[in-house]
Amino acid sequence: MIRAHAADVVRTAEEAVAAGLPDGLATLVARASAALARVVGQELRDVAGRVYGGAVVLLVGGGTNGGDALHAGALLAARGAAVTALLATPSAHAPGLAALRRAGGRVLAEDAAAGAAGRAAVGAADVVVDGLLGTGGRPGLRGTAAVLAGAVAAGGARVVAVDVPSGTDVGTGAVPAGPVDAGSAPCVRADVTVALGTAKPTLLLPPASALAGRVVVAGIGLRPDDLGAPAVERLGAADVAARWPRPTGTSDKYSRGVVGVVAGGATYTGAAVLATGAATRAGAGMVRYLGPARPTDLVRARWPEVVPGPGRVQAWVLGPGVDPDDEEQGDHVRAALAEDVPCVVDAGALPALVTALADGARGDGPTLLLPHAGELARLLGQLGTPCGRDDVEARPLEHARRAADATGAVVLLKGGTTLVVPPGRAGAGAVPVRSQADGTPWLATAGSGDVLAGVVGVLAAAGLDLADAGALGTAVHGLAGSAASAGGPLHAEAVVAALPEVLTALLEDVPTG
Ligand SMILES: NC(=O)C1=CN([C@@H]2O[C@H](COP(=O)(O)OP(=O)(O)OC[C@H]3O[C@@H](n4cnc5c(N)ncnc54)[C@H](O)[C@@H]3O)[C@@H](O)[C@H]2O)[C@@H](O)CC1
Ligand SMILES: Nc1ncnc2c1ncn2[C@@H]1O[C@H](COP(=O)(O)OP(=O)(O)O)[C@@H](O)[C@H]1O
Ligand SMILES: [K+]
Missing domain, CATH: 3.40.1190.20 (Ribokinase)
Incomplete structure (x- = not known):
């Protein structure tokens, strides 16, 4: 079963857990980036044969989604991957940037990221990590983010999205209109999405669900009681089998x-x-x-x-x-x-x-x-x-x-x-x-x-x-x-x-x- 919860519900559940942690939200970001680094490492081994020496490009927006990408990049750089962060905004998650630099990763500021240097990095990447936008994102990429997404769409790298494919409508699964080419794209198409804590509706709702690729839900310690009933869910084989009606010894055709x-x-x-x-x-x-x-x-x-x-x-x-x-x-x-x-x-x-x-x-x-x-x-x-x-x-x-x-x-x-x-409407007791x-x-x-x-x-x-x-x-x-x-x-x-x-x-x- 994959369960998806709305962004505001997830935020409340994150805050509830963070309130009991000495380092608060930073601990959740650390858990999220560790899970993300594991998945990116698996993809690197799959594409390049190993993590050491593999080329990873991080697309980094201005929010915590970019922070997850930067921290994961730091963990991969520490394992010998060649990590380059392309910043899509004038500023990015400061602790994440510091961690990546400490681990030996390269950071291209927005101007360079949007130009030839950014394109070259994307062209040479084994794996691209999409940390442009997460649950705080409005649908539709613009500016440098759209340019970077266009370069990725034109390239051949494996794409791992952080939490959601950036640019899609997180709550409804709508996909913004716009051309997808080397110059620009309104959203990212991922091969794998690492959903943090729980899936988000966009990962299960068409048409955006087609852009999520394989969905991996990574636990970060959110409590089921805080999350409550999902907005959307997908039954797996075991769920279907458990609910399928079977005859018993006393059954008859009626x-x-x-x-x-x-x-x-x-x-x-x-x-x-x-x-x-x-x-x-x-x-x-x-x-x-x-x-x-x-x-x-x-x-x-x-x-x-x-x-x-x-x-x-x-x-x-x-x-x-x-x-x-x-x-x-x-x-x-x-x-x-x-x-x-x-x-x-x-x-x-x-x-x-x-x-x-x-x-x-x-x-x-x-x-x-x-x-x-x-x-x-x-x-x-x-x-x-x-x-x-x-x-x-x-x-x-x-x-x-x-x-x-x-x-x-x-x-x-x-x-x-x-x-x-x-x-x-979905709500307490409602069927998702x-x-x-x-x-x-x-x-x-x-x-x-x-x-x-x-x-x-x-x-x-x-x-x-x-x-x-x-x-x-x-x-x-x-x-x-x-x-x-x-x-x-x-x-x-x-x-x-x-x-x-x-x-x-x-x-x-x-x-x-
Ligand atoms: N809050 C927490 O406890 C945790 C958050 N996590 C990560 O944090 C993400 C949410 O972080 P944020 O709330 O910072 O949100 P985002 O990282 O989605 O970024 C929001 C920022 O981007 C800007 N923005 C929104 N739409 C835009 C657009 N279309 N074009 C350009 N800029 C746009 C907003 O003004 C805002 O500054 C999650 O998806 C997840 O990746 C995880 O690390 C787990 C823990
Ligand atoms: N691209 C697709 N991938 C998987 N299943 C599909 C696809 N397109 C249609 N289906 C499924 O095939 C069935 C088609 O049903 P329907 O359109 O009513 O056809 P018909 O009226 O000819 O029987 C539905 O169950 C639908 O979900
Ligand atoms: K993302």
Whole structure:
């Protein structure tokens, strides 16, 4: 599990710990820079074969983030690395500068750093340490910082970011607009980010999360009680396994959960086969399918265990491959939405959900929406706050939250990184935003979302909170996609086929709760 806390929460937690330390914040900076130096040392060994003689360039802003970089540079210089600090501001963290100079490191003041000497140093670096901005940074690099980030983007060095990739919006994960070239860049792209104390939201939230690289969380002694609930979290395999529902000796198919699926139609028959197949392969107690004769016949031929026709269910999956103009399927969707059971609403059923909410025709159960960026933009338009797909992709959390707040539903926004956003603000007792990135870009293929809907439906029918159902389903869908791909193309049916083995491997060796 990676947990991310907002900058102000982290600052308060740092101050609380520092108040009990003789050297206060300086001790936390020392812990942070020691952890940073360890990671940079590993990267140096990887790139240059050893630390001694390796070329390290520090990009240093005016705050404590730059101080962390300078102190880490001092530790590496003491181990024989050739360390050069490039200052992006007229002044930098004084104790850090003194430590680096004492250890034999070189310091280039802002003018030299921004010119040929700085470019040459970046060009010769094995590893660049980004200490331009941390949690005190405003998004968007300017001036010398932007020039240095541009030189790094044009070069070939391994980049280790201190705490966050500088220039990204720490709280929202937004990435400032601007050209990235040798002359300038609005933010840094890192290969590794060393998060100090806890991760920050920008490391888990798209689009900035793509600039963080591998995230290493380094403990600096912050207390969990001071940090409280995270703003964003990412479940790991063990977290998914621990929460995945398992049958017991007294389970039967009904107690495990019956999933009802309204998917496909006379034209789009594949979605019906994929969604019901995913639900059976992900371990539903039973799957019911509602639809016209043709997809019903195809589903029965492919999955004999699926039960056609109406009946009681513990959760509905509505909308994969459903044409919003299909009257027969529209009737099934509306009737299902009116029931007091959890509904997982995808694709063609999203407009019907908005209508049902406006008409007071949604039953009492909780609702989970599964839009991709284009569908979320259309949904927000229907809810009276129109926007484009580009707006959703630039600020996905903001838009998913807007839809969650307007509908009262949990919103699962699909993409390379999928966000699961519950309605209401984060706070005591609130479920954090979840961010999962377990899949492969090969999952961007037709029918892949139909498989996700089936998997999530199983968890909803088993009685999981829908925010958990969304995150767990996304994680397993991603893992099954990776297994089906093995680095090459996949088709949606192969993701269905991979589900049982992926789940078996995941659930192995994890004690039942
Ligand atoms: N406070 C603590 O106890 C600890 C802090 N740590 C480090 O300290 C960082 C936070 O340090 P600071 O609060 O000094 O913040 P930063 O290091 O992010 O720097 C903020 C400074 O940069 C300026 N600035 C902000 N946005 C800018 C922009 N877009 N362009 C140019 N200048 C800009 C601000 O005016 C301010 O002077 C953390 O990210 C972490 O790296 C760690 O050492 C752990 C302990
Ligand atoms: N670049 C990507 N990397 C990883 N997963 C992706 C990527 N793009 C899309 N996906 C995943 O693939 C699925 C696509 O779903 P969707 O867009 O609904 O497709 P369809 O409607 O064709 O089934 C989602 O689960 C999404 O998260
Ligand atoms: K940084």
